[in-house]
Amino acid sequence: MSLSPTFTAKDVFDLLRDDLAAIEAQFERGTVSNVQAITDIGAYLRAGGGKRLRPALLLLSAKLMGYTGTGAVRLGAVVEIVHTATLVHDDIIDEAETRRGRPSANVNWGNARCVLAGDWLYMQAFRIALEERNLRILDVLIDLTQQMVEGELLQMEKLGKCVTQQEHFDLIFRKTACLFATSMRLGGILGGATGDQERKLEEYGRNLGMAFQIVDDVLDLTASEEVLGKPVASDLREGKVTMAVIHALERCTPAERQVIETVLRERAFQSVSIPQVQEILARYHSIEAANAAALEFAQAAREAICTFPDSEIKRALLWAPDFVVEREK
Template sequence: MATGKLGLALTTREILSLVSKDLEKVEQEFRLESVASVDAVSQIAQYLQGNGGKRLRPIMLLVSCRLFREPSPEAIRLAAVVELIHTATLVHDDIIDDAKTRRGKPSANVLWGNHTSVLAGDWLYMQAFQIALRMRSFEVLDLLITLTQQMVDGELLQLERIGRIDITEADSMELMDRKTATLFSACTKLGAIAAEATESEQTVLGDFGWNLGMAFQLVDDILDFTSRESILGKPVGNDLREGKVTLPLIYALQDASPGDRAKVEIVLKEGNYEKVAFGEIRGILDKHHGIERARVRAHEFTAKARTLLQTFNECPARTALFAATDLVADRDR
């Protein structure tokens, strides 16, 4: 599997080339289905759609479907559904976090305000379920309802833990499961459902997506400490500033001195890096190998994901899913 910056660029192109025509149809479906009777909702949806997202979730659904057959209109519709759900979560997350930017541009809540944005997020959720309802599939609806409940549970759990330094590895894994991995799992499983794969094949692809999602979130947490704002599209060190203690810092705190813990607690309490510089926090992470340990954990999840793919016969779609595991683990944004 190709590695390094050039390799990652090539694998990205390879994956996109496999589903580029499908993805164009998804974009059209998204645009059509996000037109609301209230202009602000349509404007927010279209603003976020044009704001440079990677479309990783619909891509995973479409590639998963292509393990078995070409995506049907139902698969295209489901890919639009998961992107609508993902877009709704972004709108709500930015409101909860009081975020000012999203992918390097002003967030929806900055441009339209919290009240309009939260209602637009609600509308996008309901529109996603409206589309799914047209398919008359209880299996799909059950999966999407369970997914949404788990993501909301994840947000509530995160709110309960804001500002706490005593977050454990198990706590962190639970949040990653509910906030990210469940959506990835739903995407890959929905691709299999749309292709009328067997129940066991659906389960394996769901497990693949879950492991990929866990790795994706872990790398996200690492990048929050290691990337640059110009690349990340939001301020670095933002998680800790918002009161979130993620796994790289959890690992570092396991061996940290009382003085180092006190520095982390100051940032958690103050919500800024004025009294304790971000560089000092990064130094704590480096000294206690928090980033390195989290990266090893991410690679464990991608290794498991690759093992699960061995279940399927070799084909361009399987190759693309293998490439996606490298892309997720080694990305810089």
């Protein structure tokens, strides 16, 4: 059965335009504090843009279940605030100097202020979520936050080391796909989804998130600094191995392995150049292998929701995996 819908990004934007605008307004209100530093950091982070993909997924999930209330806007802002908090903390941990083509918040305000601002954003997200007066929603958000923190800690333990593909998949689930899955679950909970429906929505989000992160990691190795808004091969510079690199490490010669391990050890391209690593990846078709894995996850996402009744919302959800795997930034 073909699951490829005829849909465009503009179609999805038009479908969600009013709700996304309402989420943006809620996001703005939700990042204002009596402490000026928090308000300033919040405004800077919002101005950095972003695809707002996670709130869009929550909206689509809720609409798929026939939900028409205001809770989807509220929780859409919640997942975007949580996502923003993770970015703040990630940049501090990774010692990143750029985010989306401009200085990261920690460069402008310092690590101490940004750690506290990130903490405040997490708490603010829970405060807004409390307005739903739904303990299941809080339970799901708590589980999400714990998974993401555990993922960050696990990644720190693996920095500079070669990991297996399964270990890598576990990391990207915790750090990325878990929030996609949670966004879909929250929309389902608002819409009164059955247990089976909620499981399918969560599976869709998980697979879409896995595809998203694999493509993100490939772009880190193949796109330009102008497109990325950060240095090329930032993951390797930070001691992180991603799927394409793991694929090559499982197949390369001891000498080639040493080249990659040197970058991981030095946390920089000093003794080794970026083209040297890219040549190894090309030799074993590792970029193609990673892209193929992303396509498999994208297809699994489509199949997870194939039993839901046909609708404009379902077609938008079936389109999203194409957007994720075909994007160039």
